[in-house]
Amino acid sequence: MEKVDRRVRRTRALLGQALRDLILTKPYETITIQDITNQADLNRATFYLHYASKEELLMDSLKQQFDALVEQLEVEKNGRPMWENPVTLRLIFEYVAANGDLFKVLLGPQGQGHVMYRVINYIAQVDEEELESAFGQDALPIPNAILARHFAGALFALISWWLEQDMPYSPAYMAETIQQLCMAGFIPVLAEVGSGARAN
Amino acid sequence: MEKVDRRVRRTRALLGQALRDLILTKPYETITIQDITNQADLNRATFYLHYASKEELLMDSLKQQFDALVEQLEVEKNGRPMWENPVTLRLIFEYVAANGDLFKVLLGPQGQGHVMYRVINYIAQVDEEELESAFGQDALPIPNAILARHFAGALFALISWWLEQDMPYSPAYMAETIQQLCMAGFIPVLAEVGSGARAN
DNA sequence: TTAGTTAATTGACAAGTTGTTGATTTATCA
DNA sequence: TGATAAATCAACAACTTGTCAATTAACTAA
Numbered sequence: 540m541e542k543v544d545r546r547v548r549r550t551r552a553l554l555g556q557a558l559r560d561l562i563l564t565k566p567y568e569t570i571t572i573q574d575i576t577n578q579a580d581l582n583r584a585t586f587y588l589h590y591a592s593k594e595e596l597l598m599d600s601l602k603q604q605f606d607a608l609v610e611q612l613e614v615e616k617n618g619r620p621m622w623e624n625p626v627t628l629r630l631i632f633e634y635v636a637a638n639g640d641l642f643k644v645l646l647g648p649q650g651q652g653h654v655m656y657r658v659i660n661y662i663a664q665v666d667e668e669e670l671e672s673a674f675g676q677d678a679l680p681i682p683n684a685i686l687a688r689h690f691a692g693a694l695f696a697l698i699s700w701w702l703e704q705d706m707p708y709s710p711a712y713m714a715e716t717i718q719q720l721c722m723a724g725f726i727p728v729l730a731e732v733g734s735g736a737r738a739n
Numbered sequence: 740m741e742k743v744d745r746r747v748r749r750t751r752a753l754l755g756q757a758l759r760d761l762i763l764t765k766p767y768e769t770i771t772i773q774d775i776t777n778q779a780d781l782n783r784a785t786f787y788l789h790y791a792s793k794e795e796l797l798m799d800s801l802k803q804q805f806d807a808l809v810e811q812l813e814v815e816k817n818g819r820p821m822w823e824n825p826v827t828l829r830l831i832f833e834y835v836a837a838n839g840d841l842f843k844v845l846l847g848p849q850g851q852g853h854v855m856y857r858v859i860n861y862i863a864q865v866d867e868e869e870l871e872s873a874f875g876q877d878a879l880p881i882p883n884a885i886l887a888r889h890f891a892g893a894l895f896a897l898i899s900w901w902l903e904q905d906m907p908y909s910p911a912y913m914a915e916t917i918q919q920l921c922m923a924g925f926i927p928v929l930a931e932v933g934s935g936a937r938a939n
Numbered sequence: 940t941t942a943g944t945t946a947a948t949t950g951a952c953a954a955g956t957t958g959t960t961g962a963t964t965t966a967t968c969a
Numbered sequence: 970t971g972a973t974a975a976a977t978c979a980a981c982a983a984c985t986t987g988t989c990a991a992t993t994a995a996c997t998a999a
Contacts, residue, residue: 693889724924
């Protein structure tokens with residue numbers, strides 16, 4: 540079925556790696572097809588045999604990484620939905636950390652909109668499916684789509700912030716915190732004012 | 740103080756409007772400086788007298804819109820922090836709706852990363868300041884920065900989703916829902932299973 | 940109102956990117 | 970091994986970019 544010419548596999552892998560390397564080097568928008576093929580040591584015309592644009596290449600390259608993660612998560616989560624499973628969340632943060640250099644650029648201030656959007660959308664989609672299989676289609680007082688988006692947005696923003704700050708907390712802490720905030724909200728947190736300064 | 744030559748104001752306004760118009764017409768990346776100056780009916784060299792890039796122009800143009808909103812919010816919120824003030828949140832959604840065409844593009848699948856990042860960051864920053872003035876610096880069991888980011892991410896994701904779906908709910912509903920989810924979390928929602936299908 | 944200042948226009952420049960072409964060489968698969 | 974498909978190469982026109990000096994037009998302040 541999935542028989543692909545070895546040369547094609549090789550070329551695409553080289554192009555993908557070249558783009559990833561370049562992203563760590565210079566702003567994404569300034570990277571040209573020339574740059575990519577130079578870095579990959581391939582002819583420029585070869586690029587167009589496989590992709591129509593940088594974005595297409597980037598998405599193809601990221602998809603493979605994603606698929607590997609999703610496969611791992613499927614095994615670990617064992618039917619428990621993401622929002623109440625700290626193990627799944629922790630694995631996500633560990634995965635992000637493992638590819639921190641790249642994600643920090645792609646999701647940061649100079650990040651790519653289509654990547655950000657897809658990440659949020661992907662998380663939301665998975666989450667929405669989990670909600671549907673757990674509660675049915677919109678049996679809850681708030682639409683599944685909204686719940687899923689809320690969760691995905693919060694997760695995305697924390698990942699982005701965590702990378703920007705160079706990961707000041709452990710993946711486990713981030714996972715627990717997100718779970719707590721999504722499940723129980725701010726109220727329990729705000730109620731429990733610590734030893735620091737009090738409001739005036 | 741702020742005396743700016745009338746020609747400069749006029750030119751910058753024309754350039755900004757031209758870019759906004761073009762964004763509704765064709766993909767952002769394909770818009771050239773030529774396109775912008777053509778649309779604005781200005782000479783191409785004039786652009787470089789004011790901005791170094793499309794991004795700089797876009798940010799300058801958006802900043803003015805933002806400032807107008809922030810000013811309005813300051814008046815309305817009356818000291819009450821964003822996360823527990825449905826009026827502020829409703830105004831935000833109404834503001835988004837008023838500029839729906841533009842924001843739908845900028846925050847959507849083909850959106851611009853730097854715009855998305857700035858929006859999230861801006862909301863988070865305002866929220867973090869509110870948390871600090873209400874509870875002090877990190878007196879809560881969870882760092883203010885994380886709480887603020889969580890809220891900003893959820894708000895951003897819901898706005899983006901709401902635009903993408905062509906605003907299927909009222910601004911008031913969106914505001915109430917976000918507030919409820921952020922303050923009380925999923926637990927009360929999941930507990931209250933409606934009349935629909937039940938999990939198997 | 941006017942004189943001096945500053946912005947905008949114009950045409951032109953070299954340098955670089957883009958996407959595609961046809962002919963050729965090279966690697967792979969069966 | 971021989972047929973097939975991929976990669977290379979050089980070259981193409983079309984376009985964008987940033988900058989320039991010289992000129993014209995608009996504005997501000999006295």
